[in-house]
Amino acid sequence: MALCFFSNGLKIRSPKVRNLKSTYVFQQPISQNQLNLPLNLSEPTKIYKKNSCFSVKASASPSLETTKSSFRNKNPKDINVLVVGSTGYIGKYVVKELINRGFNVISVARENSGIRGKTSKEETLEQLQGAKICFSDVTDLGVLETSLQNYGSSIDVVVSCLASRSGGIKDSWKIDYEATKNSLLAGKKFGASHFVLLSAICVQKPLLEFQRAKLKFEAELMEEAQNENGVTYSIVRPTAFFKSLGGQVELVKQGKPYVMFGDGKLCACKPISEQDLASFIADCVLSEDKVNQVLPIGGPGKALTPLEQGEMLHRLAGKEPKFLKVPIGIMDFAIGVLDALVKVFPSLEDTAEFGKIGRYYAAESMLVLDPETGKYSADKTPSYGNDTLEDFFAKVLRDGMAGQELGEQTIF
Numbered sequence: 001m002a003l004c005f006f007s008n009g010l011k012i013r014s015p016k017v018r019n020l021k022s023t024y025v026f027q028q029p030i031s032q033n034q035l036n037l038p039l040n041l042s043e044p045t046k047i048y049k050k051n052s053c054f055s056v057k058a059s060a061s062p063s064l065e066t067t068k069s070s071f072r073n074k075n076p077k078d079i080n081v082l083v084v085g086s087t088g089y090i091g092k093y094v095v096k097e098l099i100n101r102g103f104n105v106i107s108v109a110r111e112n113s114g115i116r117g118k119t120s121k122e123e124t125l126e127q128l129q130g131a132k133i134c135f136s137d138v139t140d141l142g143v144l145e146t147s148l149q150n151y152g153s154s155i156d157v158v159v160s161c162l163a164s165r166s167g168g169i170k171d172s173w174k175i176d177y178e179a180t181k182n183s184l185l186a187g188k189k190f191g192a193s194h195f196v197l198l199s200a201i202c203v204q205k206p207l208l209e210f211q212r213a214k215l216k217f218e219a220e221l222m223e224e225a226q227n228e229n230g231v232t233y234s235i236v237r238p239t240a241f242f243k244s245l246g247g248q249v250e251l252v253k254q255g256k257p258y259v260m261f262g263d264g265k266l267c268a269c270k271p272i273s274e275q276d277l278a279s280f281i282a283d284c285v286l287s288e289d290k291v292n293q294v295l296p297i298g299g300p301g302k303a304l305t306p307l308e309q310g311e312m313l314h315r316l317a318g319k320e321p322k323f324l325k326v327p328i329g330i331m332d333f334a335i336g337v338l339d340a341l342v343k344v345f346p347s348l349e350d351t352a353e354f355g356k357i358g359r360y361y362a363a364e365s366m367l368v369l370d371p372e373t374g375k376y377s378a379d380k381t382p383s384y385g386n387d388t389l390e391d392f393f394a395k396v397l398r399d400g401m402a403g404q405e406l407g408e409q410t411i412f
């Protein structure tokens with residue numbers, strides 16, 4: 001069964017209780033069996049273990065209903081924010097940002113997290129210091145609910161930074177749709193009244209399976225908000241992350257050409273740093289003007305094409321600009337071949353999907369698609385934050401890509 005840790009200890013609270021100080025705090029990790037406590041405590045009770053001793057106090061419990069939508073009136077330290085996808089590139093920063101803003105953060109994580117599950121439980125506890133960690137399985141609603149019940153805290157807001165690490169077809173539906181929906185259902189069950197979703201700007205033009213999975217969840221979340229007692233939402237649709245644009249820094253540093261498709265002007269984006277995006281996502285927890293909104297968001301400055309990014313990179317690296325221009329038709333040909341092969345070898349469906357993902361990002365801008373013109377618009381893409389791609393490139397040229405690793409298929 002999944003257990004919930006607070007940095008170096010474990011907490012169990014009555015799940016029915018919202019904002020209560022009815023907490024069992026343990027300074028040493030301890031299993032529920034060792035405690036032999038009932039899970040559903042109707043009378044909230046405090047038990048403190050200090051130096052292997054327990055002290056027990058009773059306290060009163062307000063009903064869930066009375067506090068249902070009033071979390072914005074509370075002090076951040078009394079607002080419980082559940083973060084799923086807390087071990088991802090953005091999730092980690094979101095957790096830090098929420099902690100810095102004083103929220104009570106509960107992070108759901110896998111025991112082996114990170115790219116290819118390389119991060120151990122102990123490393124996760126270290127990485128997410130300051131948050132209460134709930135080791136669980138977001139892909140199984142029953143397990144997730146039991147974990148949260150064992151954790152025992154009510155939830156005010158859910159923030160989802162979940163995403164398929166591979167972008168494969170089945171995995172996208174499992175994570176970007178099902179697991180995200182599980183988080184909504186579990187969050188609701190424990191009192192959440194607001195859901196902040198990290199989505200992607202590219203869902204505006206859905207040609208890929210992960211975009212369809214995200215859009216299905218977005219639609220259900222919006223429908224949910226129509227219900228009288230439904231959860232409200234903030235759907236954040238960012239443009240490109242820095243990590244997605246840093247893959248050629250090392251090549252240019254070594255004097256190799258910058259690779260781009262067509263004339264390098266087929267697409268553009270307003271890149272945003274993980275810190276700035278985390279800050280924007282954290283704003284969505286309390287900002288009334290972000291309630292029930294779909295929020296496209298980019299970083300500061302003008303939109304940049306791959307050609308402009310390549311020129312910037314060469315300048316910063318002190319190299320003569322060198323480009324390798326690849327005709328986009330090559331990708332179309334490869335995708336055509338893969339699609340044909342999938343008919344004979346269905347197991348190649350993810351490989352074909354990865355080809356389509358590559359093609360999509362080579363030609364589609366990560367900017368707001370203006371419904372009036374049907375064209376991508378840099379002007380209509382809001383900017384947020386301070387971190388620039390130029391500073392990021394300079395840092396990667398100096399220090400390397402540590403912490404900016406791409407996902408399992410090196411596409412995200």
Ligand SMILES: NC(=O)c1ccc[n+]([C@@H]2O[C@H](COP(=O)([O-])OP(=O)(O)OC[C@H]3O[C@@H](n4cnc5c(N)ncnc54)[C@H](OP(=O)(O)O)[C@@H]3O)[C@@H](O)[C@H]2O)c1
Nearest residue numbers: 085086087088089090110113114162163200239240241244
């Ligand atoms: N890359 C870009 O430029 C870009 C631009 C705009 C929007 N986006 C969107 O931003 C989102 C998040 O990106 P990111 O880079 O932060 O993602 P990421 O680093 O791949 O993190 C994904 C998170 O989801 C969790 N997860 C994945 N599969 C899971 C599973 N089977 N069970 C439990 N948890 C699982 C991961 O947990 P583990 O650590 O345990 O694996 C991790 O916490 C994506 O939706 C993406 O579409 C990306």
